[in-house]
Amino acid sequence: MVEGKLFYVIGPSGSGKDSLMSYARKRLATNSGVIFAHRYITRPANAGGENHVALSEEEFTARVQSSLFAMHWESHGCRYGIGSEINMWLAKGYNVVMNGSREHLPYAQKNHPKLIAVWIEVAQEVLAQRLRARGRENEADISERLMRASVYRATPGGITIANDGELEDAGEQLVQLIAPKVLLL
Numbered sequence: 001m002v003e004g005k006l007f008y009v010i011g012p013s014g015s016g017k018d019s020l021m022s023y024a025r026k027r028l029a030t031n032s033g034v035i036f037a038h039r040y041i042t043r044p045a046n047a048g049g050e051n052h053v054a055l056s057e058e059e060f061t062a063r064v065q066s067s068l069f070a071m072h073w074e075s076h077g078c079r080y081g082i083g084s085e086i087n088m089w090l091a092k093g094y095n096v097v098m099n100g101s102r103e104h105l106p107y108a109q110k111n112h113p114k115l116i117a118v119w120i121e122v123a124q125e126v127l128a129q130r131l132r133a134r135g136r137e138n139e140a141d142i143s144e145r146l147m148r149a150s151v152y153r154a155t156p157g158g159i160t161i162a163n164d165g166e167l168e169d170a171g172e173q174l175v176q177l178i179a180p181k182v183l184l185l
Contacts, residue, residue, distance in 0.1 A: 002093050003090055003091060003093065003114070004033075004089060004090040004091075004092070004093050004094040004095045004096060005090075005095045005096070005114065005116055005178075006086065006090060006095075006096050006098070006112050006114065006115045006116065007095065007096065007097045007098070007116050007118050007177070007178050008098060008100040008105065008108055008112075008115050008116065008117050008118065009021060009097060009098065009099055009100060009118045009120065009174075010099075010100045010101065010102045010105065010117060010118070010119060010120065011102075011119060011120030011121060011122070011163075012102075012122070012127060012145065012148065012149030012152065013131070013145050013149075014122070014127050014130040014131040014134070014145065014149075015120040015121065015122045015127065015130075015149075015163055016120060016122065016130070016163040016167065016170070017099055017120050018099070019167055019171075020120060020161070020163060020167070020170055020171050020174050021036060021097060021099060021174070022051075023167055023168070023171035023174070023175075024036075024097065024171060024174045024175045024178060025097075027171070027172075027175045028175060028178070028179055031179050033093070033094060033095060033179065034094065034095045034096075034097065034178055034179050035086075035089050035094045035095070035096050035097070036096075036097045036098075037082055037083065037085075037086050037089075037096055037097065037098040038051065038052055038053050038083075039052045039053070039080050039081065039082060039098070039099055040052065040053045040055050040060065040063065040069070040080070040081040040082075040083065041053070041054060041055065041078055041079070041080050041081075042054075042055055042056065042057055042060050042078050042079040043078050055079075055081075057079070060072075060079050060081065063081065064081070067084065068081075068083060068084055069081040069082060069083060069084060070082050070083065070084045070085075070086050070087055070111070070112075071104065071107065071108050071111060071112075073101050073103065073104040073107070075101055075103065080101065082098055086098065090112075095178055095179065097178055100117075102152045105117060105155070116158070116159060117154070117155060117157070117158035117159070118158065118159050118160075118161060118174070118177065119153075119154035119155075119158050119159065119160045119161070120161055120163050120170070121154070121160055121161070121162050121163065122162070122163050122164050123164050124146060124149070124150065126164050127145075127146060127149055128142065128146055131145055131146075159177060161173045161174060161177075
């Protein structure tokens with residue numbers, strides 16, 4: 001059996017990763033060859049943003065100690081994990097799509113050397129507008145996020161999707177990337 005591909009979707013906060021992955025998930029709902037991994041996060045389930053599995057700090061620590069994560073990291077005061085079930089899915093030939101971390105990419109690549117980094121990029125002015133529109137951060141926080149976004153750029157071997165325009169345009173690029181051999185209507 002051919003091993004599946006791990007698509008590690010990354011980009012700055014406000015770049016539209018969650019929206020693109022949601023779009024692709026809906027478009028590929030009937031495609032049994034693609035699985036979207038949920039992140040386990042130490043933040044409340046109703047915190048907004050992505051559909052995730054909420055864990056307390058204690059639950060998260062217990063899962064780390066039990067080796068139940070294929071990868072995990074900390075960022076912005078939260079802990080994030082991807083369940084070890086992705087390894088079984090990949091071994092069975094499924095393509096797996098996950099929301100990753102730019103900072104954690106080198107570690108993820110070490111454990112999953114065939115990982116395909118999918119960089120979601122957006123112009124700084126569009127990113128600033130999106131961050132302000134969502135209303136979660138003050139101007140100082142937005143400035144810090146914009147500065148962090150300017151530091152990270154796609155690495156060699158990664159694939160870049162520009163998400164400055166319509167969601168459907170970038171969404172279809174992601175769909176074609178993760179399920180290229182599927183006839184999509």
